[in-house]
Amino acid sequence: MSAKIVTITSGKGGVGKTTAIASLGIALASLGQKVVCIDGDIGLRNLDVIMGLENRIVYDIVDVVEGRCRLRQAMIRDKRVPGLFLIPAAQTRDKNALSPSDMMRLGDELRAEVDWVLIDSPAGIERGFKNSIAAADRILVLTNPEISAVRDADRVIGILEAEEKGSPDLIVNRVNYEMVQKGEMLSTEDILDLLAIDLIGVVPEDKSVLVAANQGTPVSLNKDSRAGQAFRNIAMRLTGENVPFMDLEEKGGFWNKLSKLAGGN
């Protein structure tokens, strides 16, 4: 195996990186891929609770890097989907406990083990962010249709360009179709025009995301969730499939379920 290492980053906090990593991890593993999700937010770990694996942590990423355990011992198996693992962040350390070269070494070791390594970057553009992108083959920038989130995304894209990481792909999260229609929310087209990078996914605002977080069951496990569907689509695009973008106008009514059965999105 030779894993692809994908990092999700955003600059701004609270835009949905952790939700995206958990959902993409579940979705890729459901496609039969072997996936490791890494929480890169040392000191502020959260991917464990979003994935619902918080009670099973023994070792964390800093333990691996500092040699207190083997890599395999820090990989928590998600029992819901075969082939999905989590490497949690250390909670009692800070970002300086890891370096970009530690992440490169860890990435190289994981490449041989799995198909995908998904890294959840912390907010900001400092050490934790630098660690998270060090080993990445591909970077996804996630933003919301909010003026501050778009500005921060642009800053991150600029840094990635300056570091010659290549052009990242964009995920627009929490789009409220009605507000966009009323002209009270930036549309995906507006954001693409401003940021000028390629789009890999648009995720509608969806109450089921909070419910999923409450329960520790990533939203892509919920077949009825539109956000879940959007993340499953992104996972398929990552594997190289050409999946059309969801029609955000669509509501979850009877006729839509029927059209879904008939092969819609």
Next chain:
Amino acid sequence: MSFFKKVFGNEKKSAQSAKERLQLVLTHDRTDITPAQLEALKDELIEVISRHISINPEAVNIDIAREGREQRLVADIPIKVAPRRGR
């Protein structure tokens, strides 16, 4: 927002304001050039060019244009029509 503005849609929608504000902010974030610096650059350019060519300082326009992720310094400097010299 007044009732009439609401009904007749004269009020600029907030998404449009957000986009326009972002266009300006991102240009400055990306280039690190402040409007004041741009103004100073314009004054100096006018001074240098005026030494060689007759231009109308009022009509000079210097701006940063966006093209995808690239920024471009665009100067529009109309030249004054030179009076024809008789032969």
